Amino acid sequence: MNITDLRSDTVTKPTPEMLQAMFAAPVGDDVYGEDPTVNALEEKAAAMFGMEAGLFCPSGTMTNQIAIKVHTQPLTEVICDITAHIHQYEGGGIAFNSGASTALVHGNRGKMTPAQIEANIRPLDNVHFPETKLVALENTCNKGGGTFYTLNEIAAISEVCKRHNLALHLDGARVFNALVASGDAAKEYGLYFDSISICISKGLGAPVGSVLLGTKDFIKRARRVRKVFGGGMRQAGYLAAACIYALENNIKRLKEDHRKAKAMEETLLQTDYVESVLPVETNIVIFKLNDKYTDADFVAALAKEGIRATAFGPQMIRFVTHLDITDEMMQHTLSVLKSLSKQQVEV
Numbered sequence: 183m184n185i186t187d188l189r190s191d192t193v194t195k196p197t198p199e200m201l202q203a204m205f206a207a208p209v210g211d212d213v214y215g216e217d218p219t220v221n222a223l224e225e226k227a228a229a230m231f232g233m234e235a236g237l238f239c240p241s242g243t244m245t246n247q248i249a250i251k252v253h254t255q256p257l258t259e260v261i262c263d264i265t266a267h268i269h270q271y272e273g274g275g276i277a278f279n280s281g282a283s284t285a286l287v288h289g290n291r292g293k294m295t296p297a298q299i300e301a302n303i304r305p306l307d308n309v310h311f312p313e314t315k316l317v318a319l320e321n322t323c324n325k326g327g328g329t330f331y332t333l334n335e336i337a338a339i340s341e342v343c344k345r346h347n348l349a350l351h352l353d354g355a356r357v358f359n360a361l362v363a364s365g366d367a368a369k370e371y372g373l374y375f376d377s378i379s380i381c382i383s384k385g386l387g388a389p390v391g392s393v394l395l396g397t398k399d400f401i402k403r404a405r406r407v408r409k410v411f412g413g414g415m416r417q418a419g420y421l422a423a424a425c426i427y428a429l430e431n432n433i434k435r436l437k438e439d440h441r442k443a444k445a446m447e448e449t450l451l452q453t454d455y456v457e458s459v460l461p462v463e464t465n466i467v468i469f470k471l472n473d474k475y476t477d478a479d480f481v482a483a484l485a486k487e488g489i490r491a492t493a494f495g496p497q498m499i500r501f502v503t504h505l506d507i508t509d510e511m512m513q514h515t516l517s518v519l520k521s522l523s524k525q526q527v528e529v
């Protein structure tokens with residue numbers, strides 16, 4: 183059976199064209215700064231986002247954690263939404279790597295307002311409090327169901343940060359989905375963020391790779407932290423070549439993933455087992471089951487039909503669309519979702 187894997191957009195495999203680009207890459211020792219393909223990727227990504235410099239890393243967790251390490255000191259604090267990946271899914275790394283705490287905002291589906299951020303900034307003249315140093319946004323918001331910030335919203339948050347002398351970091355693991363959905367220009371991001379983490383291993387389909395972007399001085403310090411974290415890779419140009427290929431070929435097509443996610447939402451809303459669906463904005467579909475199925479039973483029922491999904495909390499299910507989901511898989515998924523609606527649940 184052909185498996186339709188909707189667990190995440192990280193499950194994609196390189197295409198023959200991407201593999202060809204990897205085989206053909208000129209490489210060198212990147213710890214010595216001598217890998218031309220890594221250097222080209224770092225420059226390309228920085229230019230795209232209007233930033234000065236880039237740093238190639240093995241994962242988005244590493245790019246986020248390096249950025250937080252460089253922006254903070256122990257006993258300082260990071261403001262982020264309570265659903266943020268840096269808080270929920272990076273193993274408590276902020277406390278471990280940086281000795282910093284988090285001020286958690288209850289935003290709307292992962293999105294914080296400028297007023298919410300401002301309300302969480304600690305007064306400077308009181309020894310009880312940690313010192314606020316950094317605000318971190320996630321775009322798109324994973325746990326929010328793929329919601330995105332527009333450039334106008336980002337500009338308003340940046341204004342608050344500048345006024346209070348705080349750094350602004352972007353966890354842009356799915357920033358390309360946000361850009362395609364909003365129509366905003368990547369280059370403008372450089373006006374507002376002090377650092378940006380982008381993942382090429384998600385919707386863009388590279389096997390490995392994230393890039394941290396910032397000023398030359400920031401990246402110089404980040405490079406030192408990357409080495410300490412064990413992320414200094416040698417002939418990494420083979421991986422960077424896949425990332426360059428992905429940046430050049432796989433951004434525009436993300437709207438196809440968004441269309442597929444929207445079709446899943448429409449089908450789910452017509453079934454008898456769904457209580458609610460978070461309105462789909464990009465490539466993530468998060469929905470809540472009523473009591474016809476438990477989340478574990480629903481995931482098992484899909485698995486019987488060759489469809490893999492993620493149980494995402496009590497009665498919650500997540501699908502993520504990506505470039506390895508073919509039109510046939512899509513048809514199959516919609517028909518299985520419909521058929522589960524009519525079926526009696528076997529106990």
Ligand SMILES: *Cc1c(COP(=O)(O)O)cnc(C)c1O
Pocket residue numbers: 240241242243244246267268320322323324353355356381383384392
């Ligand atoms: C996937 C993801 C990351 C980074 O994950 P890695 O698996 O470490 O590359 C960071 N932030 C968000 C929102 C993500 O979805």
